[in-house]
Amino acid sequence: MGRIHRRSGQQDGLICSYIxxxxxxxxxxxxxxxxxxxxxxxxxxxxLHRNPSNSKSSREVTLGVEMPLRKRATTxxxxxxTTGDDNVEQKGTLSxxxxxxxxxxxxxxxxxxxxxxxxTRILDEDTYKNIVGNVNEPMKSNEWRPHLIFEDPMYDxxxxxxxxxxxxxxASLLSAINLQRPIITRANRVNIKxxxxxxxxxxxxxxxxxxxxxxxxxxxxKYVDNYHWLRDDKRENQKILDHIxxxxxxxxxxxxxxxxxxxxxxxxxxxxIQEDDETVPHKELATDGGIYYYYTRTIKGQNYxxxxxxxxxxxxxxxxxxxxxxxxxxxxxxxGTFEPSPSHRLIAFAIDYSGHxxxxxxxxxxxxxxxxxxxxPDCTGEIVWSNDDREVLYVKMDESxxxxxxxxxxxxxxxxxxxLLFEESDGKFNVNIYKSSTEKFAFIKSDSSxxxxxxxxxxDDFSVKLSxxxxxxxxxxxxxxxxxxxxxxxxxxxxSASKVEKFKNFRLAAVxxxxxxxxxIENWSHIFYDENxxxxxISTFKNFLVTSERRSGTRxxxxxxxxxxxxxxxxxxxxxxxxxxxxYDVAVRHLNYHDNILRIQYxxxxxxxxxxxxxxxxxxQEVKKENxxxxxxxxxxxxxxxxxxxEDGVRVPITLTYKKELYREEGGNPCLLYxxxxxxxxxxxxxxxxxxxxxxxxxVYAVAKGRxxxxxxxxxxxxxxxxxxxxxxGRYLVSQNITRPDLMAMSGASAGGLLMGAVLNLxxxxxxxxxxxxxxxxxxxTMWDESIPLTTGEFEEWGNPKDKEYFDYxxxxxxxxxxxxxxxxxxxxxxxxxxDPRVAYWEPTKWVAKMRELGVTRGEAGENxxxxxxxxxxxxxASTGRYDYLKDKAKDMAFIIGVITPSQSRxxxxxSYYSSxxxxxxxxxxxxxxEELTEKIEKDPQNGPKIV
Numbered sequence: 001m002g003r004i005h006r007r008s009g010q011q012d013g014l015i016c017s018y019i020x021x022x023x024x025x026x027x028x029x030x031x032x033x034x035x036x037x038x039x040x041x042x043x044x045x046x047x048l049h050r051n052p053s054n055s056k057s058s059r060e061v062t063l064g065v066e067m068p069l070r071k072r073a074t075t076x077x078x079x080x081x082t083t084g085d086d087n088v089e090q091k092g093t094l095s096x097x098x099x100x101x102x103x104x105x106x107x108x109x110x111x112x113x114x115x116x117x118x119x120t121r122i123l124d125e126d127t128y129k130n131i132v133g134n135v136n137e138p139m140k141s142n143e144w145r146p147h148l149i150f151e152d153p154m155y156d157x158x159x160x161x162x163x164x165x166x167x168x169x170x171a172s173l174l175s176a177i178n179l180q181r182p183i184i185t186r187a188n189r190v191n192i193k194x195x196x197x198x199x200x201x202x203x204x205x206x207x208x209x210x211x212x213x214x215x216x217x218x219x220x221x222k223y224v225d226n227y228h229w230l231r232d233d234k235r236e237n238q239k240i241l242d243h244i245x246x247x248x249x250x251x252x253x254x255x256x257x258x259x260x261x262x263x264x265x266x267x268x269x270x271x272x273i274q275e276d277d278e279t280v281p282h283k284e285l286a287t288d289g290g291i292y293y294y295y296t297r298t299i300k301g302q303n304y305x306x307x308x309x310x311x312x313x314x315x316x317x318x319x320x321x322x323x324x325x326x327x328x329x330x331x332x333x334x335x336g337t338f339e340p341s342p343s344h345r346l347i348a349f350a351i352d353y354s355g356h357x358x359x360x361x362x363x364x365x366x367x368x369x370x371x372x373x374x375x376x377p378d379c380t381g382e383i384v385w386s387n388d389d390r391e392v393l394y395v396k397m398d399e400s401x402x403x404x405x406x407x408x409x410x411x412x413x414x415x416x417x418x419x420l421l422f423e424e425s426d427g428k429f430n431v432n433i434y435k436s437s438t439e440k441f442a443f444i445k446s447d448s449s450x451x452x453x454x455x456x457x458x459x460d461d462f463s464v465k466l467s468x469x470x471x472x473x474x475x476x477x478x479x480x481x482x483x484x485x486x487x488x489x490x491x492x493x494x495x496s497a498s499k500v501e502k503f504k505n506f507r508l509a510a511v512x513x514x515x516x517x518x519x520x521i522e523n524w525s526h527i528f529y530d531e532n533x534x535x536x537x538i539s540t541f542k543n544f545l546v547t548s549e550r551r552s553g554t555r556x557x558x559x560x561x562x563x564x565x566x567x568x569x570x571x572x573x574x575x576x577x578x579x580x581x582x583x584y585d586v587a588v589r590h591l592n593y594h595d596n597i598l599r600i601q602y603x604x605x606x607x608x609x610x611x612x613x614x615x616x617x618x619x620x621q622e623v624k625k626e627n628x629x630x631x632x633x634x635x636x637x638x639x640x641x642x643x644x645x646x647e648d649g650v651r652v653p654i655t656l657t658y659k660k661e662l663y664r665e666e667g668g669n670p671c672l673l674y675x676x677x678x679x680x681x682x683x684x685x686x687x688x689x690x691x692x693x694x695x696x697x698x699x700v701y702a703v704a705k706g707r708x709x710x711x712x713x714x715x716x717x718x719x720x721x722x723x724x725x726x727x728x729x730g731r732y733l734v735s736q737n738i739t740r741p742d743l744m745a746m747s748g749a750s751a752g753g754l755l756m757g758a759v760l761n762l763x764x765x766x767x768x769x770x771x772x773x774x775x776x777x778x779x780x781x782t783m784w785d786e787s788i789p790l791t792t793g794e795f796e797e798w799g800n801p802k803d804k805e806y807f808d809y810x811x812x813x814x815x816x817x818x819x820x821x822x823x824x825x826x827x828x829x830x831x832x833x834x835x836d837p838r839v840a841y842w843e844p845t846k847w848v849a850k851m852r853e854l855g856v857t858r859g860e861a862g863e864n865x866x867x868x869x870x871x872x873x874x875x876x877x878a879s880t881g882r883y884d885y886l887k888d889k890a891k892d893m894a895f896i897i898g899v900i901t902p903s904q905s906r907x908x909x910x911x912s913y914y915s916s917x918x919x920x921x922x923x924x925x926x927x928x929x930x931e932e933l934t935e936k937i938e939k940d941p942q943n944g945p946k947i948v
Contacts, residue, residue, distance in 0.1 A: 205250075206866065207247050207250055209243055209849035209852075212226065214226070223780075228846075231842040243845075247869075251868060251869045254865060258898045261897060262891060263890075265693050265889075265890040265893050268696075272630060273689055276300050278297040278308075279295045280599075280625045290312075290344060292311055293313075293316075303324075303883050304881060307323075308320055321364070332352070332355050334352040334353075334355070334880045335350070336350035337361070339383050342388075343389050345389065346366060346411075348383045350362075350382075354875065355836065355873065355876070356835040357380075357838075360378075361375065361379060374411055375415070376392075376409060380403050382433050384434065386462050391409065391462050394409060395432065400790070401790065403430045404425075405420060405424070406431060407420055424446045427793070429451075429793070435459060436481055436482035437539065437593045438593055440460075442462070444456070444466065446472070448793065449793070450474070451475060453469075453472040454470070455468050475502075476492065478490065478492075481540050486511060486513050487511050487513045488527075488538055489508070489510065492507075494524065495521070496521060496522040497521055505530065505534045506529075507528060508526075508527040508529070508545075509526055532551060533551050534551075535548070536548045539588050539591055541591070541598070542593055543561070543596055544560065544562075544616040545561075546558065550682070554583065555585055557576070557577040557588075557598075557600070557614075558577070560574045575619060577614065581604045581607065581639075583640075584603065585604065585684035586603075589611065596617065597616065599612070603685060605655065605686075606639050606687070608627040608628075608632075609626075612624065627687075636661065638657070639656065640656055642656060644728050650707050652729060654705065654729050655702065656738070658699070662697075664698075668743065669700045669738055669739050670699045670745075670900050671738065671745070672702065672747060672896060673702045673730055673744060673747075674704070674747050675752055676748060676751060677722035677723075677752065678751035678755075683704075690886070690893060699900075704729035704730075715797055716806070719798065723755060723813065727766060730766045731766070741765060741768065742768050743901075745767055747772070748773070748775070750774050750776060753773060756772040757815025758813050758815055760825050760826070761820060764826065766826075768899060768900055769827040769828070769829075769896055770828050770829075771828075771830075771896060772844070773892070774831060774833060774838070774878075775830065775839065775844050775847065777814070779798065779811075780811055782843065784802070815847060816843070816847050816850060819847075819854050820854070822854075824856060824860075825864065829865075829869070829891075829895045830866075831869045831888075832871070833874040836874075839876065845868070845870065865899065869891070
């Protein structure tokens with residue numbers, strides 16, 4: 001803001017200074033003559049400056065324009081900021097020095113006067129000609145021309161004020177919206193379009209990575225990769241680390257303009273969370289009959305939840321079992337498994353200290369409070385206890401970070417004495433372990449994306465030889481749990497190993513678990529199948545069986561009751577459990593096999609996570625807790641599903657969420673379009689407090705969900721459907737007048753980052769900005785190198801590039817290989833984690849370097865933003881502390897809000913007013929609180945601020 005100062009003998013006014021370099025000096029002279037005729041010229045100052053970049057003199061002229069304002073009173077629409085000096089009267093002149101520099105010249109460094117705030121902007125010559133050309137004709141008395149009308153609401157993101165349609169004098173507009181630092185890029189006598197905002201120093205230079213050619217040879221052809229050198233598996237190469245540091249510093253310098261907005265967003269996020277809170281306790285039964293209630297608790301100001309329990313009843317004294325806030329040594333802390341032993345005398349817990357997802361498992365004696373000497377390093381963090389508390393199973397990873405071995409550790413012995421129980425040699429398969437709901441069996445699962453195999457052993461005795469439920473059959477997936485005397489199986493297969501019958505939506509089956517019967521697929525008894533219902537998981541209870549399912553993409557639950565005494569036969573009168581909202585998510589939470597009470601968590605885009613207990617005998621629901629969300633009113637928001645049509649005619653759902661009072665039916669809503677589009681993940685609703693800061697600023701949050709039959713239409717040689725579906729969704733939002741390309745941003749993470757990169761190459765005009773978090777963008781180089789974590793397991797998602805057909809197809813969409821030359825991409829923010837094992841840091845680092853090399857930030861309208869932020873102590877999921885996570889989100893959202901809605905006004909109509917009675921001061925747009933604005937209008941409806 002400018003400062004108050006006094007100029008004796010002068011009328012109070014608002015001063016705008018326009019500074020132009022020598023190549024537009026003649027235009028300035030024209031404007032000077034025009035202003036002199038109308039006695040609005042306050043001063044002209046000509047100075048000489050030396051441009052250090054070319055060592056030649058450059059003339060600079062400052063043109064001051066005085067616009068008389070109404071005499072101040074308590075109802076004045078203009079409130080000037082104070083200096084804090086009580087001796088300075090609330091009169092005088094507000095000065096703001098706005099510098100416009102010709103686009104092809106280096107900025108001129110000036111030293112502003114003490115009372116002037118200096119901001120440098122680029123103004124192209126055509127824009128300046130058109131602006132000053134409109135003031136060359138004589139103006140009538142009391143006439144203000146040219147005049148601008150905001151067609152969109154004006155939003156001041158620094159002071160968090162939103163105005164309706166507002167008309168402004170042009171000169172005042174340039175001063176007023178300078179709060180948001182616009183670059184005016186294109187204008188004529190009809191329209192002025194503010195395309196983006198810039199506050200960062202124009203002399204700041206984006207890091208340019210050195211080009212060191214490296215040749216890859218694939219299928220007999222050579223491919224040059226100039227940025228291969230940016231890969232360092234050990235993360236120790238100082239040259240690379242220095243380059244990333246420069247990227248982070250540049251990102252920080254660009255984001256500096258939105259620091260106030262970031263802080264504002266962060267405070268808004270905090271205002272919507274109950275910082276002191278706890279989860280609903282869940283009951284656990286010990287092997288000796290003891291009852292324990294486990295829960296987590298958060299404390300204001302602390303990043304991590306406390307792991308707590310009570311013994312016997314809920315009124316018992318609290319035990320704090322684990323407090324990660326006490327760890328001051330590690331910057332990154334991610335808690336994985338937290339698993340009580342069957343007796344509940346011990347706890348096993350796993351922590352990742354790097355972000356690389358290498359967990360250290362430790363054990364704690366809950367009676368003494370001491371840690372045991374046993375430590376299991378470099379594992380996945382999964383733990384299965386033996387029923388006697390003496391042994392645990394855990395999973396180790398190979399050099400490519402693939403879970404491939406199951407080991408047995410006996411407490412009190414050296415880890416060197418651990419026994420290998422199972423090893424998976426096929427690189428496409430990953431291993432995981434879990435215990436049955438009955439706690440009678442431990443399962444070892446080997447899964448690829450298309451095929452499954454399960455082994456099991458009794459939880460009472462880990463020395464027993466493993467048994468296989470069904471040897472792997474290509475393209476047959478299954479999962480298993482235990483119920484009574486049977487294994488309950490969810491599978492897409494049937495028939496026999498030699499003649500498999502496929503069930504696309506998965507069916508429910510059972511087979512005897514007596515240790516003697518043949519458990520192969522031909523002996524699986526059929527329980528349930530519905531071609532319109534997709535089964536996602538099973539949960540078993542003593543007297544009931546519950547399935548999680550999807551119908552038309554929406555989650556649901558179904559309860560099965562056993563018929564008579566036959567454990568394999570279930571009643572055909574299964575009971576679906578339904579919910580009211582159109583788009584919601586429901587997930588099974590803590591189970592107690594003996595209770596017959598199903599605990600779920602229900603949520604939607606606008607409904608906070610709600611814990612509900614369902615009595616399985618009658619379906620009665622009891623809400624145990626709805627997460628408290630301060631400063632939130634659900635009734636003000638709305639969420640709905642619309643359907644777009646893809647290129648090949650497939651209908652694709654899009655969820656829209658918005659604030660009712662700010663949603664503009666006539667169109668022109670700012671919009672964030674989110675997508676993921678891989679692994680068949682359907683993008684279920686997720687209530688998040690960060691979203692509402694967008695909605696409260698008039699944004700529509702849109703989620704493109706993707707087509708229903710992903711397995712057939714969204715992977716392998718049809719992967720491009722994912723990208724074209726997303727583009728179709730964006731185009732549909734524009735065609736339905738929900739938003740405009742210049743008001744739309746898009747975002748995606750991980751495989752969703754691949755989506756962002758592919759869409760940028762296919763449709764760079766789709767939107768104005770994007771955020772790509774940990775993007776998988778170097779598809780060919782990553783998928784060819786099987787030493788990179790997860791690569792071999794991904795062959796069944798993307799294909800194996802060593803197959804020429806797949807190679808050619810993958811090459812055609814790999815973002816890194818298809819960056820366009822000479823095409824301006826939207827403003828971009830890219831993030832990564834240095835220790836990310838899923839998407840290596842070098843993928844986004846190389847991608848950003850190549851985009852800068854090929855000039856995707858440059859266009860006729862000026863240079864767009866491209867920033868890259870790599871978290872040096874994090875992995876795939878960024879910061880783990882709850883406060884740190886919110887700060888990360890504030891950066892992403894500040895970037896989107898800042899670029900898309902610098903003043904929440906992008907298009908202005910240029911009109912002329914010839915009425916001598918027009919009084920501009922009634923229309924001045926200046927930041928003030930909504931209640932103050934309302935009060936001023938009510939007190940003085942004739943002369944107070946006018947909201948059109």
